Amino acid sequence: xxxxxxxxxxxxxxTSDCSYKSFVGCKPPSFTGVEGAVGLIxxxxxxxxxxxxxxxxxxHKVRYAAGSFSKRALTWWNAQIRAKGRxxxxxxxxxxxxxLLRNEFCPKHxxxxxxxELSNHVMKGADHMTFTTRYHELVALVPEMVPTLEKLIxxxxxxxxxxxxxxxxxxxxxxxxxxxxxxxxxxxxxxxxGVLKDDTGKSKETAAKKPEHHQxxxxxxxxxxxxxxxxxxxxxxxxxxxxxxxxxxxxxxxxCKFHHPATVQCRQCNNCGRLGHRTQQCxxxxxxxxxxxxxxxxxxxxxxxHNNNHRGCYNCGELGHFSRDCxxxxxxxxxxxxxxxxxxxxxxxxxxxxxxxxx
Numbered sequence: 001x002x003x004x005x006x007x008x009x010x011x012x013x014x015t016s017d018c019s020y021k022s023f024v025g026c027k028p029p030s031f032t033g034v035e036g037a038v039g040l041i042x043x044x045x046x047x048x049x050x051x052x053x054x055x056x057x058x059x060h061k062v063r064y065a066a067g068s069f070s071k072r073a074l075t076w077w078n079a080q081i082r083a084k085g086r087x088x089x090x091x092x093x094x095x096x097x098x099x100l101l102r103n104e105f106c107p108k109h110x111x112x113x114x115x116x117e118l119s120n121h122v123m124k125g126a127d128h129m130t131f132t133t134r135y136h137e138l139v140a141l142v143p144e145m146v147p148t149l150e151k152l153i154x155x156x157x158x159x160x161x162x163x164x165x166x167x168x169x170x171x172x173x174x175x176x177x178x179x180x181x182x183x184x185x186x187x188x189x190x191x192x193x194g195v196l197k198d199d200t201g202k203s204k205e206t207a208a209k210k211p212e213h214h215q216x217x218x219x220x221x222x223x224x225x226x227x228x229x230x231x232x233x234x235x236x237x238x239x240x241x242x243x244x245x246x247x248x249x250x251x252x253x254x255x256c257k258f259h260h261p262a263t264v265q266c267r268q269c270n271n272c273g274r275l276g277h278r279t280q281q282c283x284x285x286x287x288x289x290x291x292x293x294x295x296x297x298x299x300x301x302x303x304x305x306h307n308n309n310h311r312g313c314y315n316c317g318e319l320g321h322f323s324r325d326c327x328x329x330x331x332x333x334x335x336x337x338x339x340x341x342x343x344x345x346x347x348x349x350x351x352x353x354x355x356x357x358x359x
Contacts, residue, residue, distance in 0.1 A: 023054045023064045033072035037106040037114060041140045044098060062097045063090040076104055106141065114141050122159040126198040128187045131159060132180055153179050163195050270314070273324060 029046040031039075047065050056064055069077050080100070081089045118138040123131035135156055139146055146152040153176050157168050164186045173179040190196040246252070250259040256266040256275035268275050272284040313319070315326040323329065 018054060018056050018060065020060075020064060020067065023050070023056055024067075026050050026054045028065070028068050030068045030070055031073050032070050033076060033105055035105075037110050037141050038137055040101060040105050041137060044101070045140075058094070059091065061094045062092055065097070066090070073105070111142060114138055115145055118142055118145055118155070123161060126187050126191045126196040128184050132184075135159065149176070152176055156180070157183075161190075161196065163190055270322065 028050045029043055031043045031047075035043065047068070051061050051065070066077050077089075118135075121131070121135060121138060139152065146155050153173060156176060156179055157165055160168060160183050164183055167186055168179055168182055171182055173182060187196065191198045246259055248259055250261055252259050253266060256268075258267065258276055260266070266275055267278060269277055269282045269284075270279045271282040271286060313321055313326050314323040316328045
């Protein structure tokens with residue numbers, strides 16, 4: 001007579017022969033103990049699903065689940081084994097195991113913050129999915145705040161917008177699932193009618209464009225700063241502006257304020273008319289009168305007359321005054337003469353072949 005072999009885990013209701021190898025084949029989630037309260041709840045939910053899929057028996061749940069501990073969680077579990085003994089630790093009920101995990105890896109101050117968050121948890125805009133998901137997480141972390149089904153439903157409905165809340169309360173849902181389904185349908189209706197504003201799609205687009213927007217804004221700020229901020233220049237060496245004392249023997253002229261002999265005329269520029277420098281040292285732009293005078297005055301002739309070396313008026317050629325004081329100077333608006341006459345001596349006229357007879 002052939003003996004029938006026991007089927008493997010997951011294929012039959014006989015779960016007493018489920019091995020740890022088949023449980024690991026279902027890829028149970030790992031837990032390190034540093035994920036926080038939300039991470040613990042998510043790990044418990046995934047682990048319970050894995051235990052159910054692998055058809056793990058009740059007396060092996062704690063043993064198999066503890067096999068996924070690492071780092072801080074593994075250190076804590078080893079301490080529990082040393083305190084209670086291995087047989088007693090792995091044989092504890094699953095509910096007691098979850099309570100120990102919650103007390104260890106959910107600090108009291110963090111639980112108090114979660115209680116406050118659950119009390120003030122409301123739906124923002126038309127984001128019904130985010131509101132519902134976070135509500136389930138908070139309820140799993142602080143279940144003592146909603147110990148009954150009635151309080152569980154009431155706390156959920158209290159977080160809905162007023163336009164939806166009144167309709168859900170009037171429907172008097174018997175389960176939390178019915179309240180969630182009704183509120184989701186009403187949210188879609190309110191969005192279409194314009195009562196609620198759906199910003200979920202815009203928020204995703206804004207999040208996608210946010211890095212590029214900030215990059216362009218940062219670049220623009222840098223350009224504006226570069227335009228508004230002058231370049232750092234090396235500070236100039238301070239120049240000693242204290243006038244030097246005159247060490248010569250000539251007195252100071254009361255007219256030009258320079259030192260020169262009393263018999264010498266003051267230095268005056270024929271270009272700009274200022275005292276203190278000659279035309280050769282003038283920094284002002286050369287005027288047209290200066291250019292015409294330089295072309296019109298012929299080179300001094302060696303006639304034996306030493307008075308020819310003295311310059312006269314650049315306008316009429318006469319001695320005794322400058323061009324700016326010339327009485328024959330063309331007034332503004334008057335017709336400019338087409339020619340110009342120059343006075344020369346008799347000796348210079350005889351030597352100049354261009355001078356005609358009788359001139």
